Amino acid sequence: MSEKRKILIHLDTDIHASVFDRVVAVDSGIDFLFTHSGVRPEHVVPMVHGAIFTRGNKDLHRTAIFLGGSDVAHGEAVLKAVQQAMIPKAGLQVSTMLDSNGCNTTAVAAVLAAEQHLKLSTTTALVLGGTGPVGQRVARILARQGSKVLVGSRDLSKAQQACDAILRKVPTGKVTAVATASSSDAPLALQQAQLVVAAGAAGVVLLPEKMRKDYKNLKVVIDLNAVPPVGIEGVDPMDRGQERDGAICYGAIGVGNTKMKIHRLAVAKLFEANNTHLDAEEIYDLGKSLGKL
Numbered sequence: 001m002s003e004k005r006k007i008l009i010h011l012d013t014d015i016h017a018s019v020f021d022r023v024v025a026v027d028s029g030i031d032f033l034f035t036h037s038g039v040r041p042e043h044v045v046p047m048v049h050g051a052i053f054t055r056g057n058k059d060l061h062r063t064a065i066f067l068g069g070s071d072v073a074h075g076e077a078v079l080k081a082v083q084q085a086m087i088p089k090a091g092l093q094v095s096t097m098l099d100s101n102g103c104n105t106t107a108v109a110a111v112l113a114a115e116q117h118l119k120l121s122t123t124t125a126l127v128l129g130g131t132g133p134v135g136q137r138v139a140r141i142l143a144r145q146g147s148k149v150l151v152g153s154r155d156l157s158k159a160q161q162a163c164d165a166i167l168r169k170v171p172t173g174k175v176t177a178v179a180t181a182s183s184s185d186a187p188l189a190l191q192q193a194q195l196v197v198a199a200g201a202a203g204v205v206l207l208p209e210k211m212r213k214d215y216k217n218l219k220v221v222i223d224l225n226a227v228p229p230v231g232i233e234g235v236d237p238m239d240r241g242q243e244r245d246g247a248i249c250y251g252a253i254g255v256g257n258t259k260m261k262i263h264r265l266a267v268a269k270l271f272e273a274n275n276t277h278l279d280a281e282e283i284y285d286l287g288k289s290l291g292k293l
Helices: 019-027 039-052 055-060 074-086 098-113 134-144 156-169 185-191 208-214 252-272 280-288
Strands: 009-013 031-034 063-068 097-098 124-126 150-152 174-179 194-197 220-223 241-243 249-250
Touching: 009 019, 009 039, 019 031, 019 063, 019 241, 019 252, 039 063, 055 063, 055 252, 063 074, 063 098, 063 208, 063 252, 074 097, 074 098, 097 098, 097 252, 098 134, 098 194, 098 220, 098 252, 098 280, 124 134, 134 150, 134 156, 134 174, 134 280, 156 174, 241 252, 252 280
Parallel strands: 009 031, 009 063, 063 097, 124 150, 124 194, 150 174, 194 220, 220 249
Antiparallel strands: 241 249
């Protein structure tokens, strides 16, 4: 008998489920996509039970759950409820992937871009907008690779909170909170960095062009915002390894090409076993398998 059809259950925390995530799912080779929008933790038990009780254990690897939506905190809460509803001791579980707002696949693509040019274990990285979901994951992955990470924010207390959250995931990480609100704060951080990643809110300039040009020690500059004005002034969203003022530059769309490859690869990975969980670290390891980007 042929294998069961591949079913991806898409749980989205927004009122209108992401068209982006659904298109990528279809392009990843699934057979059926079941999308639920406006999902909250209290909704998921019957959905999970519908996934784990309808197929025999040997076929559960043909069902998987993808967590999406624009709010990463809500996505994490739903994921926790999903995991609690499974019965792994009886083998009654399916694989899961968290990528709310593209937080994991985008962060992984940014780190992999940097890794094409730098030895991460000896790199000092400044993550601007490091308190947001993508920024925190960039910082977390870099810290796990041995980088010294400066988590930048206009609000130093928020930067410290982000560092504390990262250290709970990576206890040995070298992460430091830095303020970037004033014209004197940011240069102090830039003096130390060979890598800068901007992961702040759309339409906010985090690194002016003049300041970027003043620091010749910068080797790689990555901007994850494509909405004008871009996060790092002078970096084009289409940049993909373009040299500008002595630094290798990546823009949001340039990084996005790799993000798309990683996203499709991760969705396909879900159907290899019924106990896979893909979060930032696992998706990074998967992205490494792509080799030279």
